[in-house]
Amino acid sequence: MxxxxxxxxxxxxxxxxxxxxxxxxxxxxxxxxxxxxxxxxxxxxxxxxxxESKDELIVECLRANAAKAGSMWDAFEAEFPGDKLAQLHAWVRKAAAMLNADGRGCDMANAAAELTEPDHPARLVIKELKEAQRSRLVTLCRDAGIGQAELLADTLSLLIEGARVSVQTVGTEGPSTQFVRMAEGLIVSFRGTAAG
Amino acid sequence: MxxxxxxxxxxxxxxxxxxxxxxxxxxxxxxxxxxxxxxxxxxxxxxxxxxESKDELIVECLRANAAKAGSMWDAFEAEFPGDKLAQLHAWVRKAAAMLNADGRGCDMANAAAELTEPDHPARLVIKELKEAQRSRLVTLCRDAGIGQAELLADTLSLLIEGARVSVQTVGTEGPSTQFVRMAEGLIVSFRGTAAG
DNA sequence: TCTGGAAGTTACAGACCGGTAACACCCTAG
DNA sequence: CTAGGGTGTTACCGGTCTGTAACTTCCAGA
Known part of the structure; x- marks a missing residue:
């Protein structure tokens, strides 16, 4: 078993x-x-x-996943206290490492693909949790002194999201192998353009 | 109905x-x-x-989807004969337009999320069709005179893939709104670095 | 007009699904 | 020791699922 x-x-x-x-x-x-x-x-x-139902169990599972993912940020802060740029790079490395963990993508994205009823309780919490993750990444980028923090955060979001679904469709040997290179290049490029 | x-x-x-x-x-x-x-x-x-089974119907549906998507490329060639760079930009616009079409992401990615059995017949064709799409985009980038064609194609792939799943989780008002800006910026940036 | 194949109809098999009722058990707090 | 709540067990409900059997209807081509 x-x-x-x-x-x-x-x-x-x-x-x-x-x-x-x-x-x-x-x-x-x-x-x-x-x-x-x-x-x-x-x-x-x-x-x-x-x-009270399978749906409620699903929601609780998603919340638990998000809580676990959220603790990742605390680990970054603990490892590089105050150094937001180092934390951003740690996020990139961690995200890349998770790509090769298993062939399954993001649980929330997968749940959103499966639960198509527009008013399914899980859809609300997925949106809410994803938005929280996004704002967290935006804040990290901004605190790292990057000028267009929202744009960088959104770009990194789409890249990692795309990498996870790519792993699920073509495996770990596809475009996702370039994720770190792309992300690091973007950070460098965004740091080049005027900060603050 | x-x-x-x-x-x-x-x-x-x-x-x-x-x-x-x-x-x-x-x-x-x-x-x-x-x-x-x-x-x-x-x-x-x-x-x-x-x-012969629902699984075979699924596979045929995926193939039909891919065929329809494939005809997109022919339309680009028809609209901008020989101008590969214009075709690349057309791809970006078309991909962005599809983002707002409905809240559902890529059918192949969604199918991969749902059909978890490693030897499900659909998984094979998904991988094969996704790889065909990727090589098509690589070729387009290369023919457009871009130096690191593979890297640009992979980056664009991850971005659009991420944008589609993002639309499915947080809706059309999320990070996916920046897709065109990101993609156009990347193309410009890649054209800057030494071509062929 | 006749005929053969494609399509429609009804019923069913066997498995699984989410969810509930009724009851027996055990273990701990008082 | 006793009471009671959390847990386990079994059986069941109504519904849905993929897939099949047997039969009828329809329609186009010779």
Missing amino acids: TDGVVERSRPRDRILETARDMFHKHGIKGVGVDAITEAAGTNKMTLYRHF | TDGVVERSRPRDRILETARDMFHKHGIKGVGVDAITEAAGTNKMTLYRHF
Whole structure:
């Protein structure tokens, strides 16, 4: 069983962790609640005592993913305290490293591809979380003293987003291999144009 | 019924066209074969007389999409015969225009997000079609006299790919609004660096 | 007009889906 | 020791899914 994660912890935590893992690997519609609870070493009733529906579980998984991704920023600040430019380069390296982690792209982007109903609860939190990520990157660029911070942040956003979907379609040997080169080149180029 | 396309043509064509439209709008796993045949004004038996399985129908839809996208290149050549640089700029404009067409991203990327089984027949054709698109863009860049044609083509690929998924997650008002500016800037920048 | 193949119709098989009811169990806090 | 809440178990509901069987209808070409 490759979808283990059956350590002894509270059932809710096991369900959440297992669901995150299985949604990531197999997609949301590719995993049933029965499969999740079985892999989590519990049962369907317990799931529905902690989550009112599969949709709510999906939303909680996305939030948990975002929280984990958010802690990345704290790690950058801890590693390069105050040096925003170094943190930006750390972000580039980290993003590139994640590209080769597995063949699956961004969980939020994948969820948005699968959950097409315009009023699906997950769509709202996806938008909200993606916008938070964007504003975080904008702030980092601005604090790094880059003039057109929004434009650089948006460009980097599109690049990494594109790299992740590219990995999912053609694999790790495609255009995504050039991501670091592109990103570093952009940062240099943007630092060249008048700051502040 | 928003998913019409029930003009009088041969059932196979109607099924293919309807399936393309519905897969695009609602995702692959979000549409059953019954719904497709009903919207196509036919029935399930007829579908299975023309396609041996839903998976084969999916593959045919992806191929049809790619063929349609491929005809785009011919249109560029027709509009700007021999002027490869103008064709490249036409590609940028066309790609940007498609961003605002609807909130759904690239069908192939979405399919790759949904069909997670590593040996799913669709995964192979997605990779093959994406690689064909990439080599086409590389050729266009090279023929336009750009030095680092591969790098520019890959960068543009990641940007448009990222823009399409961005539209799907945060909508048309997000980072994707800057796509044309980014792409045009890149082309200018790459033309600056030594050509052939 | 006859005929053969394509298409339509109905019903069904077998599996899976999300979600619920009823009840037995265990373990900890009082 | 006891009470009660969290958990596990089993069975079930109604619905949907892909795919098939058997049969009828229609229509174009000889």
